[in-house]
Amino acid sequence: MDKSMQVIAVYLLSHIGLIFFMYPTDIIESLSVGHWCAILLGFACHVAVIAIYTKGLSYFKSQSIIDIFAGAGKALAWILLLPVSLYFLMMLILTVRAYAEIVTIIFLDSTPLWAVMALFLAVAGLISFMGVEAMFRTGLLAAILFFPLLLFVLSVSFQNADWHYLYPIMDKRSASFSFVLERPYLLSFFAFAGGFLFLGFIPPYVPYKRRAVLWTTPVLLPFFFVSVYVPLLTFGRNTAVQFQFPFIMAVDTADISWLMFDRVTMFFMITVICFALLFISLVMWKTTLMIRRVLPFVRPDLASLLLAAVVFVICLQIPNWKMVERLFWWNTYLRLYVVAVIPLTTLVLGIRRRRKGAAGI
Amino acid sequence: MEFLQAKQKQDPDLFLHRMWIAGQPVMLAGYFSLIDLPQTMMLLQQQARHAADSERPLSALASGLGERIDRADEQAVFTAISDGCLLVVPEAECFEGYLRIVPVSRTLSRSIEAPTTESVLRGSASSFNEDLDTNLGMLKKHMLSDLLRTRSYRMGKDQNRKLTLIYMEKHTDSSLLKAVCRKIEAHLDKEIPDLIALSEDVFEFPKWSLVTRFNTTELPHNASAALGQGKVVLLLDRYPFAIILPSMITDVFSSVNDRNYPLLLANAVRLLRIIGVLANMLMPGLYVALVSVNPDVLRIELAMSIAGSREGVPYPSLVETLLLLFVLELTLEASIRLPKSIGPTITMVGGIILGQAVVQARLVSNVLIIILAATTIASFTAVGFHNAITIRVPKYLLLLLSAIFGVLGLFVGILIVSAYLASVKSFGVPYASRWKNKRSPNG
Numbered sequence: 001m002d003k004s005m006q007v008i009a010v011y012l013l014s015h016i017g018l019i020f021f022m023y024p025t026d027i028i029e030s031l032s033v034g035h036w037c038a039i040l041l042g043f044a045c046h047v048a049v050i051a052i053y054t055k056g057l058s059y060f061k062s063q064s065i066i067d068i069f070a071g072a073g074k075a076l077a078w079i080l081l082l083p084v085s086l087y088f089l090m091m092l093i094l095t096v097r098a099y100a101e102i103v104t105i106i107f108l109d110s111t112p113l114w115a116v117m118a119l120f121l122a123v124a125g126l127i128s129f130m131g132v133e134a135m136f137r138t139g140l141l142a143a144i145l146f147f148p149l150l151l152f153v154l155s156v157s158f159q160n161a162d163w164h165y166l167y168p169i170m171d172k173r174s175a176s177f178s179f180v181l182e183r184p185y186l187l188s189f190f191a192f193a194g195g196f197l198f199l200g201f202i203p204p205y206v207p208y209k210r211r212a213v214l215w216t217t218p219v220l221l222p223f224f225f226v227s228v229y230v231p232l233l234t235f236g237r238n239t240a241v242q243f244q245f246p247f248i249m250a251v252d253t254a255d256i257s258w259l260m261f262d263r264v265t266m267f268f269m270i271t272v273i274c275f276a277l278l279f280i281s282l283v284m285w286k287t288t289l290m291i292r293r294v295l296p297f298v299r300p301d302l303a304s305l306l307l308a309a310v311v312f313v314i315c316l317q318i319p320n321w322k323m324v325e326r327l328f329w330w331n332t333y334l335r336l337y338v339v340a341v342i343p344l345t346t347l348v349l350g351i352r353r354r355r356k357g358a359a360g361i
Numbered sequence: 362m363e364f365l366q367a368k369q370k371q372d373p374d375l376f377l378h379r380m381w382i383a384g385q386p387v388m389l390a391g392y393f394s395l396i397d398l399p400q401t402m403m404l405l406q407q408q409a410r411h412a413a414d415s416e417r418p419l420s421a422l423a424s425g426l427g428e429r430i431d432r433a434d435e436q437a438v439f440t441a442i443s444d445g446c447l448l449v450v451p452e453a454e455c456f457e458g459y460l461r462i463v464p465v466s467r468t469l470s471r472s473i474e475a476p477t478t479e480s481v482l483r484g485s486a487s488s489f490n491e492d493l494d495t496n497l498g499m500l501k502k503h504m505l506s507d508l509l510r511t512r513s514y515r516m517g518k519d520q521n522r523k524l525t526l527i528y529m530e531k532h533t534d535s536s537l538l539k540a541v542c543r544k545i546e547a548h549l550d551k552e553i554p555d556l557i558a559l560s561e562d563v564f565e566f567p568k569w570s571l572v573t574r575f576n577t578t579e580l581p582h583n584a585s586a587a588l589g590q591g592k593v594v595l596l597l598d599r600y601p602f603a604i605i606l607p608s609m610i611t612d613v614f615s616s617v618n619d620r621n622y623p624l625l626l627a628n629a630v631r632l633l634r635i636i637g638v639l640a641n642m643l644m645p646g647l648y649v650a651l652v653s654v655n656p657d658v659l660r661i662e663l664a665m666s667i668a669g670s671r672e673g674v675p676y677p678s679l680v681e682t683l684l685l686l687f688v689l690e691l692t693l694e695a696s697i698r699l700p701k702s703i704g705p706t707i708t709m710v711g712g713i714i715l716g717q718a719v720v721q722a723r724l725v726s727n728v729l730i731i732i733l734a735a736t737t738i739a740s741f742t743a744v745g746f747h748n749a750i751t752i753r754v755p756k757y758l759l760l761l762l763s764a765i766f767g768v769l770g771l772f773v774g775i776l777i778v779s780a781y782l783a784s785v786k787s788f789g790v791p792y793a794s795r796w797k798n799k800r801s802p803n804g
Contacts (some may be wrong), residue, residue, distance in 0.1 A: 107655060108767060119766060130784040137783035137793050142776060145639075248452045252485055270772040277776060 004212035010139035014195040015220055017275030021102055024227045024247045026188035027241050035175030039224050046192040047217050051342035054210040057200055062207055063202035066293055072349050084140045087334040088287045095280055096120050099273055100296055107266055117315050124306040127281035129301055132205045139278055146271040153268035154226055156221030159254040161233035175318050186332050193339045364458055382409040388450040395445035400465040420427055427462035476579040478746050488579040493523050493598040503585035514545055522596035523610040532591040540788040541593050571754055573747045574629040575785040577602040578611050586617040607787040609796050616744040637742030644736045644755045645682050646763035646771045652678040654767030673723040678766040681725045685733050
């Protein structure tokens, strides 16, 4: 049965969950003019990577990426997938820690950090334990419930926009793409590269149409633009660059006189955090899948529990936001590896398999 | 013969009545409580007279009267008697075996009435009663189709309970049908005194489940609509509801009766129900979150007025909410138990007197009274009583989470509830999915 709808929902949600906090900060920091260049470049990479990845996957009929790599040789699978699992682990730790910090900074200032992290891990662990099919249905339900709220807040966020800040459209720096190899821009790939790998893990469980996912990618583009341009248009670049979370600040300035709530930002942030939770549970599921591949005797519930416990303990060891940022930077190397190597290898393996198949016939 | 007499000594309800049919002595056996004896005897005499007119012997007559049971098969004899059949025992040696005859039975079921738990405004309003055959007949009346198929089972070892499975050929998904049949046939020896037994022992659904895995309905109209959609319907003897398998999340929000309204209205009503269910789950949690954890979210005027109304309330908003919710749940539960004549009194005492007094005594804030009243009303917008009580539970989880984590806890709670609903599956059909009609009559 085709479940493209659910896959699309999870794809959108997990990316939206990642976009709105750190991404605008990095992009605004990396350029002073012509941010759209940076966004479009990143997005083009994103679409290309997904296209290559799904194309590679399409050569294998409903096989997960673990099976594909394992089919090409055990050593290769180890070499390729070990960094991926490390990346997932880092991703889990970073997302949980960072989002917990954001929550305590923005609206739960008296709640201890560990309690928020425990909540995140417990919920994500629970959802990942319920299985991947349930997770994807949850994604669809969450999309139906939360999306209207999200869209409402997004449309409201333009309230204080001053469109003059759009200009100048471009300068030499943005036109020459000299920002590409700089640290803030590389960090911004967090939002593009975090969530696409799941497309390779689900085919045996949740079949989907490649074309449907590819056609959905443009839907994400407005979100990237809104996340960067709303703070830019509201404050101007020079002010926006000072904030830790510029988009949140920009939404905070919106005032709707007919609503009973004063801070609509809170609802926005929480929906985004719920999406991020879904993303965390997805990563947890992928990680437990890999763990259980190596250690098949571990029960699935035990694997989830252990993973959550490990992540929790490591998260507790991270003392402050500086450390989080440093870890983010370290993780960038792994991320670039994941973005570049995994999709290309999949494609190469796919083409090789097709040739073999053709030769066999 | 002897064993029947022995049985009669234990059970005085069993009668052994001697009479003559077509010039031959016979013994009638059956239960007084189930058989209208004079009427049945009259019927037997009449039939015998017809037979005698055409000059046929009793043995030939026998084959026209009823089904033959072997003399040795004691178990079959008792089953026939306890089913309410009349047993004719010819005393002449020439005829071997007994005859099992369907007698004129006493009326032991209600007549067909209007439904008591599902009210219908614009649609057929007759409801099922306790008699399985009546129910089946009503269903067939609603579903004039040669595609209708039934399978009959007898469940249980010590108590025999009839279970009839009904489905529509070509409409019902064969894998669903097979799964249901396999479960029933594997557990034919299980007693089913109640629906929990049916759900746990026969269908092996998990014990601790929040959602009911099957829908129940009192209305033949609903059951026939479900059949038309390709679902499977079970009828249990002495149970005035049809059991519809599998149940879906959409059943909470849409009823068959909606289709008697213009589409726009029907959809508006469904949306209203969704909002009602959401409101029921969210409002208590939202109140606690906004009052005790995130008061800054509210507009300042509103925050002040709520804080003002809570002035003098000596405990945190979680305790306040739990207290009042507890009273409301008690009222609901009590109003089910109470006879109809006292019900309105309790509503009055609970609603007006308690509500008014509790605010004046500064035990809870009056904003909370408004919120909880709305919550309780909203919970019954869900279609079907079993769904209405199901959605009463998750709000406590949401309440607890919001008391700890504020609005974040509330939303995470919604996510947990969604994930739970998404994880429920019955017979391979996910609860949180749209029911795919295999062959819809209207396209």
